Amino acid sequence: MLTVCPYFHVHQPYRVKKYRVFDIGTDTEYFNDDSETDLNNRRIVEKVANKSYRPTNKILKELLDQHPEFRFNLSFSGTALDQFEAYAPDVLESFQELVATGRVEILADTYHHSLAFFYSVPEFKRQVQKHERRIKQLFGVKPRVFRNTELSYRNDLAKWCEDNGYLGIMAEGWEKYLGWRSPNFLYHPPGCSKIKILLKNYKLSDDIAFRFGNKQWSSWPLSADTYAGWIHSNHGDGETVNLFMDYESFGEHQWADTGIFDFLRALPETLLRHPDTSFKTATETVQAYDAKGEYDVPDVLTWADTDRDLTAWNGNDIQRDALAATYKMEENVMKSGKRDLIEKWRKLQTSDHFYYMCTKWSNDGDVHAYFSPYESPYDAYIAFMNALSDLKLRVDHVVNEQVAKQAAESEVVSQVSGSTDFVPLAPPSVNPPSNSRDDAESGRVSHDNQTIKPEEKQRLHPLQNIWNRFKSIFPVVPRSNQST
Amino acid sequence: MKVLTFSWEYPPAKNGGLGVACFGLTRELLHDGVEVTLVLPKTQAIKGDVRVLFADTERLVRMSEYEQSFPGPYHHATTMVDSVIGYDATGKPILRSRTILEEAHRFAHQAAIIARMEQFDVIHAHDWTSYLAGIAAKIASGKPLVLHVHATSFDQAAGDNVDPSMHQIELEGFAMADRVVAVSNYTRNMLINKHGVQPDKIEVVHNGCDAEEVVALEPTLQALRDQGKKIVLYHGRISIQKGVDYFVHAARRVVDVDPNVVFVISGWGDMIKQVIHQVGEMGLSEHVRFAGATWEQERDRLYQSVDLFVMPSVSEPFGLVPLEALQHGTPSIITKQSGVAEVLTHALKVDFWDVDQMANQILSALRYPVMGEQIVKEGRLQLLGLSWQKAAAKMAALYRNLLQYATS
Numbered sequence: 001m002l003t004v005c006p007y008f009h010v011h012q013p014y015r016v017k018k019y020r021v022f023d024i025g026t027d028t029e030y031f032n033d034d035s036e037t038d039l040n041n042r043r044i045v046e047k048v049a050n051k052s053y054r055p056t057n058k059i060l061k062e063l064l065d066q067h068p069e070f071r072f073n074l075s076f077s078g079t080a081l082d083q084f085e086a087y088a089p090d091v092l093e094s095f096q097e098l099v100a101t102g103r104v105e106i107l108a109d110t111y112h113h114s115l116a117f118f119y120s121v122p123e124f125k126r127q128v129q130k131h132e133r134r135i136k137q138l139f140g141v142k143p144r145v146f147r148n149t150e151l152s153y154r155n156d157l158a159k160w161c162e163d164n165g166y167l168g169i170m171a172e173g174w175e176k177y178l179g180w181r182s183p184n185f186l187y188h189p190p191g192c193s194k195i196k197i198l199l200k201n202y203k204l205s206d207d208i209a210f211r212f213g214n215k216q217w218s219s220w221p222l223s224a225d226t227y228a229g230w231i232h233s234n235h236g237d238g239e240t241v242n243l244f245m246d247y248e249s250f251g252e253h254q255w256a257d258t259g260i261f262d263f264l265r266a267l268p269e270t271l272l273r274h275p276d277t278s279f280k281t282a283t284e285t286v287q288a289y290d291a292k293g294e295y296d297v298p299d300v301l302t303w304a305d306t307d308r309d310l311t312a313w314n315g316n317d318i319q320r321d322a323l324a325a326t327y328k329m330e331e332n333v334m335k336s337g338k339r340d341l342i343e344k345w346r347k348l349q350t351s352d353h354f355y356y357m358c359t360k361w362s363n364d365g366d367v368h369a370y371f372s373p374y375e376s377p378y379d380a381y382i383a384f385m386n387a388l389s390d391l392k393l394r395v396d397h398v399v400n401e402q403v404a405k406q407a408a409e410s411e412v413v414s415q416v417s418g419s420t421d422f423v424p425l426a427p428p429s430v431n432p433p434s435n436s437r438d439d440a441e442s443g444r445v446s447h448d449n450q451t452i453k454p455e456e457k458q459r460l461h462p463l464q465n466i467w468n469r470f471k472s473i474f475p476v477v478p479r480s481n482q483s484t
Numbered sequence: 485m486k487v488l489t490f491s492w493e494y495p496p497a498k499n500g501g502l503g504v505a506c507f508g509l510t511r512e513l514l515h516d517g518v519e520v521t522l523v524l525p526k527t528q529a530i531k532g533d534v535r536v537l538f539a540d541t542e543r544l545v546r547m548s549e550y551e552q553s554f555p556g557p558y559h560h561a562t563t564m565v566d567s568v569i570g571y572d573a574t575g576k577p578i579l580r581s582r583t584i585l586e587e588a589h590r591f592a593h594q595a596a597i598i599a600r601m602e603q604f605d606v607i608h609a610h611d612w613t614s615y616l617a618g619i620a621a622k623i624a625s626g627k628p629l630v631l632h633v634h635a636t637s638f639d640q641a642a643g644d645n646v647d648p649s650m651h652q653i654e655l656e657g658f659a660m661a662d663r664v665v666a667v668s669n670y671t672r673n674m675l676i677n678k679h680g681v682q683p684d685k686i687e688v689v690h691n692g693c694d695a696e697e698v699v700a701l702e703p704t705l706q707a708l709r710d711q712g713k714k715i716v717l718y719h720g721r722i723s724i725q726k727g728v729d730y731f732v733h734a735a736r737r738v739v740d741v742d743p744n745v746v747f748v749i750s751g752w753g754d755m756i757k758q759v760i761h762q763v764g765e766m767g768l769s770e771h772v773r774f775a776g777a778t779w780e781q782e783r784d785r786l787y788q789s790v791d792l793f794v795m796p797s798v799s800e801p802f803g804l805v806p807l808e809a810l811q812h813g814t815p816s817i818i819t820k821q822s823g824v825a826e827v828l829t830h831a832l833k834v835d836f837w838d839v840d841q842m843a844n845q846i847l848s849a850l851r852y853p854v855m856g857e858q859i860v861k862e863g864r865l866q867l868l869g870l871s872w873q874k875a876a877a878k879m880a881a882l883y884r885n886l887l888q889y890a891t892s
Contacts, residue, residue, distance in 0.1 A: 020840070020841075020844040021844050021848055022741060022840075022843075022844065316858055316862070317854050317858040318854055318858050321852070359858070375833065376833060378832050378859065381852070381855055382845065382848040382852075385852050389851075
C-alpha cells in the first residue's frame, strides 16, 4: 500500500507600497498601493485569481466529484484569506466548497505567514491561535497538523506543536538529516512521544512545482503517466509520498500553456489506476502509519533554495536589521492595545518582506529577483523600514500617553495619600483574566480601534481608586514575574 | 597582435574617466601579450609601461602644457586650446589657439603620417576626439578600425540639442568603423536609436575597476563632523550632463525633513555659476558646500569622510565615480540613466528626474546606516568581478575576430 499526501500552500502577503521617509507620521496606510505595479495587492490577487485560483479550484472540485478516493491538504495564510475576502470573494467561496467535501484537510499555520517562532514564541502562539479561529470561522474545521512558514522547522517547534495538541507536523525531507533514509515514511522528533513528522519528498514535489515547464529539463514534457510511474516506483520503499508545494504552482509559477492544468486533471486517475495506490490527508496519514525513526533537526530547516535554511530571509545585514527592529517593538505594540496597530505590525512580520531584501546573487538570487515586486532589495528595505518607523512612532505615542496618564493619576493619588514615593506601576486593569478572545496577551484590546480611555476605566473599575490609594503599601513586583 | 591606439588623454595627467579607462585597458592588454602602441595628441608624462607616440613631436607641432581645470577640454567642439606652433628666435614659444575641432583634425593629419610609418594589425580609437585620427589611420593603412565610445554627443548635451560638429564626426566615424565598442548597454542603445548604428556592429565592453588596497587617509570636513552633521557628496564635472541641478533640488527636499544634512559639491564646470545661483535661490547656502575641483588624495579624503555619494547624471555612458566611492567605503545613489547601473547591483538606483525618490533614498540611507554598510560590504566583493582584465580579454577577442579574415 502506498498513499499520496498532496498539500498546496496558499499565500499572498500584504506588500508594502513605496513608503517614503516623507510619509512617516502622515500616512497610516502601508499596503494600499494603487499603481499598475506589482506592489498593488488588489491587482496581484485579481491577477493570480484569474491565472491560478479560479481555474485550479474548478479542476480540484471536478476531481473530488469524480474520484471519491481523491484527497489533499490546503494551508492558507490569514493574509491570503483576508485579501480573498476583500478582493475576490468568489475564490474564498470556491475554497469553502472544496473543504465542504470533507476530503480536503486544512493545516495549521501562522496567521501572518511569519517567522515569529524563531523570534518570539508568545507572538507566534498568538498568530497560530488567530489563524485557528479564522479557519474555524470560515471553514468550520480545526486543524490538527501543523506546517510553519516556508516549511521552516526545528526540533523545538515540533515539541511546541506536540505540547499544543497537534498530531503531526510537516518538514522538508532533507538528506542532511535523513541520511540514507527515505522521506516516504513518518518520523518522530527527538524528545517527543506522540507527534509525527511528514517529510516532503522534494524531488517529486519540485518536479511539478519548479521543473514542470522547463524545456531544458531532460524529462520535459512531463506526462501524468510518467509521473505516476515515478510515484509507483516507491512501492516497497515507503508508505506515503508527500507532495508539498505552493498552490500557485498551478497557473502562476507554471503557466497554463505549460500544460500544468491538463497534468493536474489527469493525475489522480492515473495514480489510482494502480490498485495499491491511493490518497490520504495529513491527519489520515499520521493516523495510518507509525513513525519509523527519529528526525533530528537542531538547526532551522526550510524548503527554500539549495541551502534549505533561513538565509533567504535573514542572511544579510539589512534583513537581520529589519527583523530585529520588528520584534523589538513587540512589547510596546502589545502594550498599546490598539487593534489596528497590532494588525499592521503583524502584517509587517510576513516573511515575504524580508525575502524581498535578499541579496544572494547565486542561482538562488535569480529566484528572488523574479519574485520581488521591488526594483532592488534596498528599495524593499527602505519601504519596509519607513513603514515600520511610522508604526513605531504611533505605537510609542500611544504608550507614552498611557504612561503619562498613569503617572498623572498616581501623582494625584500619592498627594492624596500623603505619600512621597512615587511608584509608576501599571494599574491593575492591565492584567485582567486573559480570557479576551483576541490577542489574549494584551488584555486591553478594544474592538473598535479605540483604546479604553483611562477616565472610562475608572468608571468601569470603581475599585481602582482604592487600589491606587493602597498600592504603595504592597511590594512592587515586575509584571513579567507576576505571570510566572 | 599589434594595435595602434589613439586616445586624447592618459594618466597621470588629470582627466576624467576616458584616461582611466584607456590606462586600465592598455595595461591589461599588454599583460595579455597584445602589443599596444599608444598615440596621444601632445607630449605628456605617461603612467606605466607602454610604447607611446606623441602627435606633436618631430612634426614641429608642440602643444603647451595645457592647464586643465576640472572639466576635460573636449566636451564642446569649439572649446579653445592653446598650442605651441613653433618657437621664435629667443626660444619663446609661439602660441596659437585652436578649437578642439581643429585639434582633432590636426591629430588626424598626424595619425595618417604615423599609420604609414608604423606596423600594426588593428586601429583602436577612443572617444570622438580620436575618431578622425582613427579614420585617417584606416585610410592610410587599410587596417580594420575599432571605435570605442566612452560618451556620445547626446550624453554631453543631456538631450537632443547636440553639438553639430561632434555629431557629424560621430556619424562619419561609426560609418567607417569596422566595429564600435560601447561601454554599456545604455550607450549601445543610444548608438542604435540616436545614431542609427547597426546593432550587430556594436560590442559592449563594460569598464573595469582596479581593486586597489585603499589607504585610510586623514579625514576631512572635520568641523562638520564635529557638529554631528551627515554629509552627502557629489563629485564630478559640473555640467548639464551630470545632473547637479537635480541633486540640489533633492537637497532642498532632504533638508526640509532633516536640517542636519550637509551637501558637498566637489568639481568644476560650465554650469558652476548656475548651480551656485540655484543653491542661493533655494535657500540652501547653509547646507551646501562647494569644494572646488578636487584631485587624488584630496578627492579620496572626501570619499572617505562622507556618509553617502550621489551620482545624479542625466546621461552617463558608464560612470566610474560610484566604484571609486565604494573602494573608499562609501555607498552610492546612482541614476538608472547610467552604464554602471548595469554592473553594480549594490547601490541605490533612481531616475535622474525623480527628485522626490532621490531625496527619499538619501534620507533613508542616512536614517538606516546598516544599509550603507551592507552596500559597501557586498559591493566591494562585486568590484572584484569588475576587472579591467575581463574588459581586456573581451577586447582581445574582438581584435582576433576582426583579423580572422585579414591577409597579411
